[in-house]
Amino acid sequence: MNLRGVGVSPGIGHGPAYVLTVSVPEPPEGATYTGEADEEKERAMAALTRVAGELEARGNQAGGEAEEILKAQALMAEDPGLVVKVRTLIDRGLAAPRAVFEAFIKYRDVLAGSGGYLGERAADLDDIRNRVIALLYGVAMPGLPAAAAEPYVLVARDLAPADTALLSRAQVAAFVTEEGGPTSHTAIVARAMGVPAVVACPGATGIPPGVRVMADGTSGDVRVEPAESDVAEAVGADTARQAAIASARGPGxxxxxxxxxxxxxxxxxxxxxxxxxxxxxxxxxxxxxxxxxxxxxxxxxxxxxxxxxxxxxxxxxxxxxxxxxxxxxxxxxxxxxxxxxxxxxxxxxxxxxxxxxxxxxxxxxxxxxxxxxxxxxxxxxxxxxxxxxxxxxxxxxxxxxxxxxxxxxxxxxxxxxxxxxxxxxxxxxxxxxxxxxxxxxxxxxxxxxxxxxxxxxxxxxxxxxxxxxxxxxxxxxxxxxxxxxxxxxxxxxxxxxxxxxxxxxxxxxxxxxxxxxxxxxxxxxxxxxxxxxxxxxxxxxxxxxxxxxxxxxxx
Missing domain, CATH: 3.20.20.60 (Phosphoenolpyruvate-binding domains)
Known part of the structure; x- marks a missing residue:
């Protein structure tokens, strides 16, 4: 199976596919709470604050451009307008998880309509929302493998900064996402890491987990279960390319x-x-x-x-x-x-x-x-x-x-x-x-x-x-x-x-x-x-x- 997307970070990456999926449940519509509204609001605020702190801590650990992205995302988690909306929905009787879910939907719609940098950050809101709801429900957020026998090709609908900020070239061979564009955060992080990346690749999340994948971050080609000879040929060509490029030195x-x-x-x-x-x-x-x-x-x-x-x-x-x-x-x-x-x-x-x-x-x-x-x-x-x-x-x-x-x-x-x-x-x-x-x-x-x-x-x-x-x-x-x-x-x-x-x-x-x-x-x-x-x-x-x-x- 061959797929085609937009190459945004050059090079050849190959390895087993790790397909990142999000399984945090959507809170039931109309879900209510027992107890006092102030206690429910305090629970929601504590979850928002904790997620913001975790995002900022990851940013400090990652450094560079990822740090800037994650700090901006942490600010989103505690945006005053968002906080007011959550508190208002709880006052109307909604349980904290559902209040967070609905507040983020409204906030996301506003951002998505803005386009540009802010429009791209709308996708990041899904990650923040899921992290907050996971905390409120006491369930674990899906994450990346703690260790792998070899670098893997990370496949996802889209990637949030918190997913990629602490990765290294030794862990991930390439990124492949169904969404995103040349200026999305996935592209930015991939180029900063020197990792091949393909975005806007329809059908990517349909790749079976664990199968071998080769991604060409220049052409945008994604090959599922490529022949070993094809991988060797592509890697050899990429190595020769890097050597030829490195030989050019001095002013442009x-x-x-x-x-x-x-x-x-x-x-x-x-x-x-x-x-x-x-x-x-x-x-x-x-x-x-x-x-x-x-x-x-x-x-x-x-x-x-x-x-x-x-x-x-x-x-x-x-x-x-x-x-x-x-x-x-x-x-x-x-x-x-x-x-x-x-x-x-x-x-x-x-x-x-x-x-x-x-x-x-x-x-x-x-x-x-x-x-x-x-x-x-x-x-x-x-x-x-x-x-x-x-x-x-x-x-x-x-x-x-x-x-x-x-x-x-x-x-x-x-x-x-x-x-x-x-x-x-x-x-x-x-x-x-x-x-x-x-x-x-x-x-x-x-x-x-x-x-x-x-x-x-x-x-x-x-x-x-x-x-x-x-x-x-x-x-x-x-x-x-x-x-x-x-x-x-x-x-x-x-x-x-x-x-x-x-x-x-x-x-x-x-x-x-x-x-x-x-x-x-x-x-x-x-x-x-x-x-x-x-x-x-x-x-x-x-x-x-x-x-x-x-x-x-x-x-």
Missing amino acids: RTADGHPVPLLANVGGPSELDAAVAAEAEGIGLYRTEFLFLDRAEPPSVEDQARAYRAAVAAFPGGKVVVRTLDGGADKPLAFLPTPAEPNPALGERGLRRFRRFPAVMEEQLSALAAVGSEDLQVMAPMVATAEEAGWFARECRARGLPSVGVMIEIPSAALRARDLLVPVDFVSIGTNDLAQYAFAADRQLGVVSALQDPWQPALLDLVAMAASAASEAGKPCGICGESAADPALACVLVGLGASTLSMGAGALPAVRAGLAAHTLAQCRMAADAARARTTAAEARAAARVHLPGLGRLGL
């Missing part, structure tokens, strides 16, 4: 010497070491919201400045591009009011929210200015108009910040990039959100993942428009979306005019090798060929005809 450049600085996307100080180890030439996207997401109040100017200084110190002489707070809508901040919006992904988020709360903006820009480095560049997220770009540039320059840019992640910004470039020094294209808005397809939703394919010719057209405008203005145009992590697409993006590429640290070696195997002319021919096609699959195939070095590298 094409085969004919055209420089393409390769930068890292990071979410906080804990990710700097991995970026340095991968030989990143700087930071192309510092997601500062991760400094704010797990806090009841914003970090101080001193705390922020310390984090930004650490980034600059990690890359002496290299650029460090910091994105200002991208909060609101899909990334709620506990210390700011959350507006009720019918479509939060199209509402008050990014720069729009930054402008509405000048005190938060003032502190972040002051912290950035306090770093006092010429290598520090600052850019705003979710910029839609030239007026917004001009306002942001004035605010930054008034505080002495030397280099100011904006992100191109809304179609209007790509269409009028020439206007946005006038007041700023550079632009950076966020292909994840640009695809989401161009195709009206939630980037976290597996059923529309085909529209999120960064090879879509319409998306390449938007990138080309922005890059061309930047070239005419004599200003840099970087790419900081996950599309830059695909070695073939990285060559195409350079051919479209991208001046820098930024990605997760784990993707840097393969992209470096892919660029080094091709000339700038080949990259341009690949870009033209891709844009001339009508589907993502055709664009990918047409581009690869002009990129023969990828095959030799096993990419």
Whole structure:
């Protein structure tokens, strides 16, 4: 049996399937309690608090990006709105388990409708809910095997951060999930661990437990009970690929010497070491919201400045591009009011929210200015108009910040990039959100993942428009979306005019090798060929005809 999903973390993983299932019972509808309401509420609150504490403890133990995810999840467990809803339902006579179940349903529906980061966290709520209900019923939560004779392929409908945070490459050979997308937490954790992963794979949970499975985190192929010769061939090819990739060292450049600085996307100080180890030439996207997401109040100017200084110190002489707070809508901040919006992904988020709360903006820009480095560049997220770009540039320059840019992640910004470039020094294209808005397809939703394919010719057209405008203005145009992590697409993006590429640290070696195997002319021919096609699959195939070095590298 062969299955097909979306490869989100490259490599070949094989081993026995461990199928993770959740068997916490749904509390009966209308279930009531005996005794006092206050006692029942206290029981529910104690369970929520204990689950939050366990999630935070796992995060502290895991460290890195998993720590940030689990701390945000712990905050969800004790969200004030959720707590109020649970208490209200108990006051109406519902038993604690049923009150928790119904409160989470309402909370989940709100989050799922938000899309983006927050929409993805809606799936995590099921895990929190099940853990709380399991505590209230006194039953054990299904978990991962404490020990295994060999690394296993972990198969699930979806994976919660608490399931994966403490795993290691020695325990798990690959992840395969039915749900999720390229930016889901499963994908993030898998790439951080260096474990192959396939998501959005229909039928995965139908794999019989214990049978041999081989997952290709590049192609998205999942083979059940593969022949030993097929496994050996795939592993051999992957080993050769890794050796070829490792042989490419030094600054990013094409085969004919055209420089393409390769930068890292990071979410906080804990990710700097991995970026340095991968030989990143700087930071192309510092997601500062991760400094704010797990806090009841914003970090101080001193705390922020310390984090930004650490980034600059990690890359002496290299650029460090910091994105200002991208909060609101899909990334709620506990210390700011959350507006009720019918479509939060199209509402008050990014720069729009930054402008509405000048005190938060003032502190972040002051912290950035306090770093006092010429290598520090600052850019705003979710910029839609030239007026917004001009306002942001004035605010930054008034505080002495030397280099100011904006992100191109809304179609209007790509269409009028020439206007946005006038007041700023550079632009950076966020292909994840640009695809989401161009195709009206939630980037976290597996059923529309085909529209999120960064090879879509319409998306390449938007990138080309922005890059061309930047070239005419004599200003840099970087790419900081996950599309830059695909070695073939990285060559195409350079051919479209991208001046820098930024990605997760784990993707840097393969992209470096892919660029080094091709000339700038080949990259341009690949870009033209891709844009001339009508589907993502055709664009990918047409581009690869002009990129023969990828095959030799096993990419």
